[in-house]
Amino acid sequence: MFFFQLFLLSFIPSTLSHDGFNSHLLPRPLIMQYPEHTETRFEKSNEELELECTSWRFAVETNNLSPWKTIPEECGSYVKDYMMGRGYKADLERVSSEAGIYAMSLQLSGDGKDVWVFDVDETLLSNLPYYADHGYGLEIFNPVEFDKWVQRGMAPGMEPSLKLYEKVLNLGFKVFLLTGRTEMQRSITIENLTKAGFRSWDKLILRDYEDHDKPATVFKSEKRSKMVEEGYRILGNSGDQWSDLSGSSPSNRSFKLPNPMYYIP
Template identity: 55%
Template structure:
């Protein structure tokens, strides 16, 4: 069993899964036991700049094209992701999205859709990143694929709550991901086991889909609209999920200080 500072990694996964299956959790998660391995929450500094300010720059899209989390910020990012602030920040985004959705008058023709990204939006890869420095280590395509292929990504609780709310309002759900087409079967299994039981479309990247994430997702959204779908909402953890063309009527960005995709 993998250990992080003496704590089983499996405990992190089980905690996330249990939380994702809880119904309408209103209180933020208690601070995760693993957080002690990453400091007491005191800010760290990068060349005289606080890591909290670095994260703000990331979320405000002022810092772009960065490759890894600064090594001096590993403890800070780990504390943020494993503590309650990540959940609270996600709740603010989802609450705003749900309020917006409730105010819409849907056409009831089955063409009103909400686009969800998958990784760090619908499903969490935190068990993987906890083993790899919370983004401090350079991206490793082989190891990342091996993790995805386990099909054990737990649902992000706030995103699952939004998903259920949107279904109750009559939205159709479209999952649009940068995962490869060859990962469709395991992705379907993982989504369903995590609580996402139904959707209109699951769009994965084929070998013919070249270019940046922004270009790829823009083209897929354009295709959706060409088939008569109306994208009323669009949520993702990366700016590349919500930038480009055909982004939808409203976009919502979830926090993610662990990696950047252009």
């Protein structure tokens, strides 16, 4: 009930901050009563929202939540501010730098079997322009619209990830890209990655026909297990979803990139 009160109080700032947003997709309740002391109540509301949404974001990033389809409605402005502001950038830079320090600390065997696995979406390529047009996670995922975006091949590269990517390539890692994108998206994915500055990967593993219905955790675990069977050592793994990182044949170390906009099981 606490959240519901906040939601009512947050009606105005939340609406204002979503200019250009398809409001018909997200019916909002009418305000039936105005709070008595508007200013102080609003102030409290912002502070409460910051607290609650930060707590929600921690629960997302630590994988404490059950599968979720959209971000909490009252956290729309919070997620937008985080993604478009300095928070997201700071977190991306930190994870890139930590992963780089780890990569440099390793003594590679030189037999060409030391692997770094990268996910693609929200790990190397950013779909933020798409999500900015779709409420930063407030809207239920629309696969048709999203596929159109992917087919444009316009997703920008993520600078901190590119830095790590080039570092591990230069250190002599094999680079395997393991993505939930499908084989039908192979050529546009290659085009987009190349345009964004990513080059010289050793494998690009996409979902084949028989993988389509598998949860990402299962699909990616199977592919990692295959790598291990082939004698590869997975020393690093970068992904924005826990389904990129957990499951069987995990990497020696995994690096969780931030993503409060969507959840893939």
